[in-house]
Amino acid sequence: MLMNVFLVIYGLAMCFILFYSFAQANLLWHFFRFKDNKMPMATVENKALPFVTIQLPIFNEKYVVERLIHAIAKMQYPMNKLEIQLLDDSTDETSDIIKECLKTYPEVDFKYIHRVDRAGFKAGALKEGLEIAKGELIAIFDADFVPDPQFLLKTVSHFENEKVGMVQSRWGHLNEDYSLFTRLQAFALDAHFMVEQMGRNAQKAFINFNGTGGIWRKSCILDAGNWHADTLTEDLDLSYRAQQKGWEFVYRPDVVSPAELPPVMSAIKSQQFRWTKGGAECAKKHLGHVLTGSFPMTVKLHAAAHLLNSTIFIAILLVSLSSIPVWWGFYKGMIPLEYFKLAAFFLFGFVIIASVYFFANLNLKKFTLRSFFRFLWELPVFLAVSMGLSVHNAQAVWEGLTGKKSPFIRTPKYNLTGKGKNWVGNTYNQLKIPPTAYLEAILAIVFSAMVIFSLFTATYEMLVFHSMLAVGFTLVSITSFRSYLASAR
Template sequence: MPEILAFILLGIYLLGMVLIFIYSLAQGHLLLFFFKEKRNPQPTPSNPSELPQITVQLPLFNEMYVAERLIDAVSKLNYPSEKLEIQILDDSTDQTKELIQEKLKEYPTINFQYIHRTDRKGFKAGALKEGLEVAKGEFIAIFDSDFIPDPNFLLQTIPWFSDSKVGMVQSRWTHLNQHYSLLTRLQAFALDAHFLIEQMGRNRQGAFINFNGTGGIWRKETILDAGNWHDDTLTEDLDLSYRAQRKGWKFIYRPEVESPAELPPIMSAIKSQQFR
């Protein structure tokens, strides 16, 4: 009996080692394509002769400490004002809604559309879907509340849609407070590994990549063709990404387009972020 148990444990151990070896080979494969992309990056397409209409969606829920900063940031987006619509999709139940409405008075010439829901059906996915129903843009950019969009984000990403089969362009997240603590450094390391090696490696070899929930821009037609946002999953961004790519849409990841954001500085903030 002890010998049989020993063989069983040895088998489990060997199986675990094989799985780790296979995973390591897969990561090495991604690393290979990462270096290929670094050595020979794709050339940026030229700007379209006529810039399209764009809607920027800002989903918010009780973000009183960063909502005003986000509004200030998107007000600086470098894009023709007559072709830019900014939707504030506010599901807040605290004083965030009053802060936003007061802040918008500072930008009377910018096309802000304030949409407040009292029924939070579908949470973020539901808010994005409802906003999409009235969005005038041919393209939909999405930023979470802790981001500070680069003023040139739209002009850097729109050229990639010159290919009619490109459905989404994802930018690289960067970190405003990376050096605040050991915790923020570890989070930055993990995110950089994903955005640099995994996203670049997969995109270079033509494999599926995912929209990371923020810091990206969609072709509106792609969202609708893939079945729109679904609220029956906690990962609505990943869900829509794979549905769209299975329909034949191409996704582009561009590491040179940066979307700065704050990392949760303490463990309780991380738990709160993940809970939301």
Template sequence: MVFLYFLCVLYGLAMLFILAYSLAQGHLLYHFLKAEKNKIQKAPESPEIWPSVTVQLPIYNELYVVERLIDAVAKLNYPRPLLQIQLLDDSTDQTSELIRRKLAEYPSIDFQYIHRAIRTGFKAGALREGLEKAKGEFIAIFDADFVPDGDFLLRTIPYFTSGKVGMVQTRWTHLNRDYSVLTRLQAVALDAHFLIEQTGRNHQGAFINFNGTGGIWRKTCIYDAGNWHDDTLTEDLDLSYRAQRKGWEFVYRPEIESPAELPPIMSAVKSQQFRWTKGGAECAVKHFGQVNRERHPFHVKFHAFAHLFNSAIFIAVLLASLSSIGVFWAGEMGLISPVWLKVSGIFLVGFVLIALTYLVSFFFESKAFLNSALRVVWQLPLFLSVSMGLALHNAQAVWEGLTGKKSPFVRTPKFNLESGKERLSLNRYLIHRMPMTTWVEGVLALVFWGMVALAFSRENFLFLPFHAMLAIGYSIVFIKSFNSYGLGR
């Protein structure tokens, strides 16, 4: 009985955290709508004298996308004497030779090839080493799976209108959004971040983050903030907070697009999610205490907390889902008043606000409302279900980040499947060793399907929507994981 009460308290605390997170999301949505209402369409005037720019391309074993990347940056529309392009190559396979051959096709472009035999500091270390040799006053960065637009520099440089502006971030778009259901669901998540969250934070002067790629920095800002650190898995978020805490201003421009590839298989999604969520937790430990002690307005501190600890939502979802089983039984045994169970329904407001955020981003750029409405009917519930199904995997990453457990920087494998030239099963970067957590996800799928069946047998439907989404989410994550780890065997 004491254990059941403990589970009820745990459930309440977890749901309270989800509610607080959702209120932050709702506030960002409010500021996004205000920003859209007051949006000024006219871009700033081009500078009379264009500054020098270095484009950094961090690369590690990218056989399938590196040629596409080089071709794209070679087409950047910018005065050639002012443009330097660095290939920061940490590769240990044939990618290095492929790069050298490709660069020979562009003898008139200032390509600087830097190869490191030892990946000290991983991506942060490569960027830091390249910065020492960078000629540019501004530093643009693109990951290997991006295809920058030719006018990227001409459109971003004018936003450095003040010497206080340290970074301009652009919005990611998706080359392979329609490749599969999995890529569609990832697009839903990223669109909400880039449309609602980044815009909402920037509009009210809260901290935003450089997203690791698709952005451009003032070089003096990077140095002033302490250069790239490699003590977290999200060096981009870390540098962003160090720079803004020193007073540098960031600009986010959603109308400037940076197309990129989405991971098409679950194992690749998981490796990316693990790095993002663990790195975010590491940055929360590193920065929030200092941000809270510094003199910032309350809304800046509140959104810094929500931003830095947003990955902890997966711990909250995992705890809420597991403890809800005990709450269900406590209700069945009459240990909890039905009135209190109904009052707890207020927590559902949190899920409504979160769903509304994704709903607005889903329809924001819709050109065919009816078609989008038909898609959102199944994509939004499925997205929320799969997000819940990733709770175990991501909660492990967050816990490691919060407790200081170190792990290497694991790259997300790239595929370039939309070109039609590569086969998924032949990709040499696939991960084949399936972790134990995948089997646990399968067990949790069975547990929550059992809770769905129990709800019907007991005619107690209070937790049915929650448990049904968990059952669907864990089932999809387990099946997609099992299939992706087995590809190519």
């Protein structure tokens, strides 16, 4: 009886993963059919250009804030139609660095706004800045971004269409080759920005503002109810409220906004926790409204897959844990071998997901032979590490779905663009080891043992899966302890 329970859990979780892969397959199909959103670039001499406010939300960013200011100061746009808000919530020397750096650009309309009370965190800062923003359009960049100087000229023309509420650019990566983990993050983000964003936008499904590297129509933000701080992903929340109101979003994969990737596991986990928990919170907040609204079925299905995509980590964790008793059932003959052969159908989902990452990453690399061989090792390592993060991210999703609140913890920035630099001395590193790190270490031992048992008993049905789990949990646990302990020295 108990074995049947494990088998049902395993099967249902695998079905959820398969559903997710089918949604990805549809996005991949529309990715191939995507028609470029390029428009003639505006010119600085165009007297009809709208007034733009650039918002720069900042909190304790002493390592990257000067780089950001220097990049923004180079923005090509009429000076009489541009203001730049530095929304500074800092509690350290970042504020002094900003004030000193601004003296370099007296000709640029920088507005320094410092809040003592961080009410609403990033959403609160953006909302407060919006109240006094003069711009018809609002561009937003996080502190670790180095925007394209022509970003505004490449995007403002879309707002000639009065239905357009937001234009999102594609993220680039300043430190993609810094380490294995920065490369794996780039691997994942490229799939999101190439296949997912392009695939959804091509069929007019809901897409999301990615929190930075985008430009909004101010009236769209206000019409959608302004920024809310009741989720950890205020960007996704506002995106769904705006599109439910009928506003159209435009995605520009050809406009690239380079940013920094977290180089250390503690920072990666911080970012992943906020994204996955915030996604779950938005699913709880918006999914019902979307599914019962008068939207096309395609929009509803992709909204469900989009809002529930963080739930994939709960499914992965359930599959991982239930695979142990299921393996035992096969080994002891309690489960017919035909069931395992039937489960091979789920491999179709793996092929789909592999195809998404293949075409997303190799398309950016122009399908070179080098990129192909790089993909061959990146994909299995990426999948293994994603499995290794399932405990951490499943906790975040569960908290989001059950309504447990937690503060907005921003991802530390490092300004590491070369391999010779070290992250250890960063004062923003997190020092507290979370309980999930110990559980990841235990699971690394458990699945390593499963691999050994499979080899000794010649039961190879789940050898590859358990090997990936062993590698994933081992990598995540070791690098987690290393990052926390090294920062504490």
